[in-house]
Amino acid sequence: MxxxxxxxxxxxxxxxxxxxxxxxxxxxxxxxxxxxxxxxxxxxxxxxxxxxxxxxxxxxxxKIRGATHKLLKHLKKIGSGGVVAASAGNHAQGVALAAKQAGIASTIVMPEWASISKQEATRGYGGKVVIAGQSVAESLSKAQELAGKGKTFVHPFDDxxxxxxxxxxxxxxxxxxxxxxxxxxxxxxxxxxxxxxxxxxxxxxxxxxxxxxxxxxxxxxxxxxxxxxxxxxxxxxxxxxxxxxxxxxxxxxxxxxxxxxxxxxxxxxxxxxxxxxxxxxxxxxxxxxxxxxxxxxxxxxxxxxxxxxxxxxxxxxxxxxxxxxxxxxxxLVTHGRIMRLRVHLSDTPGSLSRLLDQVAYLKANVLHIYHDRNVKDIPINISCVEIELETRSSAHIDHICGELQKAGYEMELK
Known part of the structure; x- marks a missing residue:
């Protein structure tokens, strides 16, 4: 051992x-x-x-594990000012909830870039949120400053x-x-x-x-x-x-x-x-x-x-x-599960329908489509269609491209 x-x-x-x-x-x-x-x-x-x-x-x-242990172990030593901690998110929420469950006040210093949802979650667990610092290190300095004013500091990891x-x-x-x-x-x-x-x-x-x-x-x-x-x-x-x-x-x-x-x-x-x-x-x-x-x-x-x-x-x-x-x-894009392409179509009745029939035949699912007749630098009798398709894989995308090109479509991937 x-x-x-x-x-x-x-x-x-x-x-x-x-x-x-x-x-x-x-x-x-x-x-x-x-x-x-x-x-x-x-x-x-x-x-x-x-x-x-x-x-x-x-x-x-x-994080709730360490925070709960820290606060309960030293509960009798924590003064009326409660505890203070610094975190971008998880330690903040852990300390806030542990403090709430222990019946003590908590102040949490979060860096300016901390997400709004994590700020709100920390408040929801009962913590008073103070936004200070461009980094967690700067937030820690602010928290330690507050600890000198009657609050008990709870370090996020070095404790x-x-x-x-x-x-x-x-x-x-x-x-x-x-x-x-x-x-x-x-x-x-x-x-x-x-x-x-x-x-x-x-x-x-x-x-x-x-x-x-x-x-x-x-x-x-x-x-x-x-x-x-x-x-x-x-x-x-x-x-x-x-x-x-x-x-x-x-x-x-x-x-x-x-x-x-x-x-x-x-x-x-x-x-x-x-x-x-x-x-x-x-x-x-x-x-x-x-x-x-x-x-x-x-x-x-x-x-x-x-x-x-x-x-x-x-x-x-x-x-x-x-x-x-x-x-x-x-x-999804990286792994070939979404395909985005731009196709130039003859601006005549049925051209878009035929394109979508071809897409359906190739087993791709249309997620979004945008049909624009007013595109700079293309002939007046041509319309531009941008399509986002749900696909199975990169190989499926290659197959779709090949088949559309064989069918005579002028297209480019986005």
């Missing part, structure tokens, strides 16, 4: 015992989320693939009590699947993977714990590569905003170095594809940060050996509806 090495700030310690104690404290106050086997993903990626569905948790993400609460996930996984071989975990600041790694490695030293991070903000990856906590600048906004953290915690990094086997990176297109695949194949709504574990398999960054049991942690499902719409639309 792995030695019970403890990590912590001051007198705080993190061991399997403290994680088990945290699980006892939060039992009945958080949801014991299901672990489900996916025959589809097992066939696609090899091994036996399981999903730990923290997107079904209260507030839609795992032993938060880590212990998140570690309860590993206990549930290994109760449900004793012989799991691999756990893939989203990683940002490191609180989630730290708790899971300590618990899992102590119970089963031979299990592999792998962190998955968005490539546009590779703070944990770079810290592991350089052997020290390393701050990075995000290359761009990520759809996995929940793990877009520019610097891991000091405490979490110590645990990651000790217990985590590997940290890998995934690109935005694979994260988007994973969101769409989870929705279509498993009817599971995952946010970007929650889908990175499947993205690692989609991109073949991680290959599961035949016969091995792998658990993908789906850490949250708080995905904004407008973003979900864009991801679905983009994904």
């Amino acid at each position: 792995v030695e019970k090495t403890s990590w912590g700030k001051g007198t705080q310690m993190i061991t399997i015992d403290t994680i088990q104690q945290a699980a006892t404290i939060i039992k009945g106050r958080v949801i014991r989320t299901p672990l489900v086997h996916s025959p589809t993903f097992s066939r696609m990626f090899g091994g036996e693939i399981y999903l730990k569905l923290e997107n079904l948790q209260k507030t839609g993400a795992f 032993a009590d938060i880590i212990a609460g998140q570690g309860s996930i590993a206990l549930e996984i290994l109760e449900d699947l004793k012989h799991a071989d691999i756990i893939l975990v989203p990683i940002g600041g490191g609180g989630l993977i730290s708790g899971i790694a300590v618990a899992a490695k102590t119970i089963r030293p031979d299990i592999k714990v792998i962190g998955v991070q968005a490539a546009v903000c590779p703070s944990a990856f770079e810290s592991c590569r350089q052997g020290k906590v390393t701050k990075v600048e995000s290359e761009a906004l990520s759809i996995a905003d929940g793990i877009t953290v520019k610097q891991t915690g000091e405490l979490t990094f110590k645990i990651i170095r000790k217990y985590v086997d590997e940290v890998v990176l995934v690109e935005e297109q694979h994260i988007a594809a994973a969101i769409l695949m989870l929705l279509e194949r498993k009817k599971v709504l995952a946010e970007g940060a929650g889908a990175v574990t499947l993205a690692a398999l989609l991109s073949r960054t991680i290959v599961i050996p035949s016969g091995k049991k792998a658990v993908l942690l789906i850490s949250g499902g708080n995905l904004d509806s407008p973003l979900l719409g864009r991801i679905i639309g983009k994904g």
Whole structure:
């Protein structure tokens, strides 16, 4: 068995015992989320693939675990000013709900770019929202400033009590699947993977714990590569905003170095594809940060050996509806499920009907159509028709193009 090495700030310690104690404290106050086997993903990626569905948790993400543990453990120490936290979304909602359930006030500092839906959800859970900062780091500074005015600060990840609460996930996984071989975990600041790694490695030293991070903000990856906590600048906004953290915690990094086997990176297109695949194949709504574990398999960054049991942690499902719409639309186009084309037709009765008959014969479904007679630089007897079609695949699109061209249609893909 792995030695019970403890990590912590001051007198705080993190061991399997403290994680088990945290699980006892939060039992009945958080949801014991299901672990489900996916025959589809097992066939696609090899091994036996399981999903730990923290997107079904209260507030839609795992963060409620750590927040509930932190507040209940120190309830008597929290003054009348309540608690203050900083987050772009999930930690905000977790702290707000945990505080509401504990009967204390909460103030949540959110960066200016935090989505409106997550702001409103945080308010709905009883939190007072303060918008401040261009980054989570700047929001953290504001929260710490408020903590100096009589509020108790709750860090999103670099805190032993938060880590212990998140570690309860590993206990549930290994109760449900004793012989799991691999756990893939989203990683940002490191609180989630730290708790899971300590618990899992102590119970089963031979299990592999792998962190998955968005490539546009590779703070944990770079810290592991350089052997020290390393701050990075995000290359761009990520759809996995929940793990877009520019610097891991000091405490979490110590645990990651000790217990985590590997940290890998995934690109935005694979994260988007994973969101769409989870929705279509498993009817599971995952946010970007929650889908990175499947993205690692989609991109073949991680290959599961035949016969091995792998658990993908789906850490949250708080995905904004407008973003979900864009991801679905983009994904359908990318994977040949939507085709957009422009066709020039003779402006005579029946020409549009004949085109649509041809489309129907080719087994494509018309989603949208726009017929325009007033297009610059085309003859007056010609009309322009733009059509969006539902198709089966890229091969189906190629077949449609070939058949329409054979039929004499002048067309171009959009």
